[in-house]
Amino acid sequence: MNNVNYKIIEKISVEDFIEILNKxxxxxxxxxxxxxxxxxxxxxxxxxxxxxxxxxxxGIVRCVTDFYYCCYISDLAVYVEYQNKGIGKQLIEEVKNKLMKDTKIVLLAAPNAINYYSNIGFEKSENSFLTKV
Structure with a gap:
């Protein structure tokens, strides 16, 4: 979508974040x-x-990063009615633009999004581990 603007969010309210997650x-x-x-x-x-x-x-992408070695994309959320229009892919490109060259991007894909990430250039990793506290 050509008329979408992307920018860093300095502050977002809990309610606004929850709204985008719900949608x-x-x-x-x-x-x-x-x-x-x-x-x-x-x-x-x-x-x-x-x-x-x-x-x-x-749409929103939420990350934890050091900007030089690793960036963890924790959430990528786009309103359902705006999905499949390139917004999620462009949000990831915007993240890449903020990172230094050769920074690794890591994410956990929702089961229904595994093919999405493969289609936009992510490689499936076989060497990751998960646990909960």
């Missing part, structure tokens, strides 16, 4: 009913980029 496919994966946890998630992220259509936020 995307991430509502099942994040604790949208726990405002305190969402607040802490946002407070401890250091790169947020938004996609704006007519000055309305329709």
């Amino acid at each position: 995307s496919t991430l509502r099942e994966r994040l604790p949208v009913n726990d405002k305190n946890r969402i607040k802490n998630i946002l407070d401890n992220s250091n790169l947020l980029i938004g996609a704006y259509l007519n000055q309305n936020l329709v």
Whole structure:
């Protein structure tokens, strides 16, 4: 979509973040009913980029990064009605533009998004591990 603007988000309210999660496919994966946890998630992220259509936020990418070695994309959320229009792909390009050359980008894909990431140039990793505290 040509009329979408992308920019770094310095601050986003818990309510606005929850709204975009609820209007995307991430509502099942994040604790949208726990405002305190969402607040802490946002407070401890250091790169947020938004996609704006007519000055309305329709997509967001949330990252934790050192900008030089590794960037973890924690959330990529686009309103369902704006998916499959290149917004998510461009949000990832905007992240890449903020990182130094050769920085690794790591993410955990939702089961229904595995093919999406493969189609936009990500390689599936066989050497990662998960656990919970």
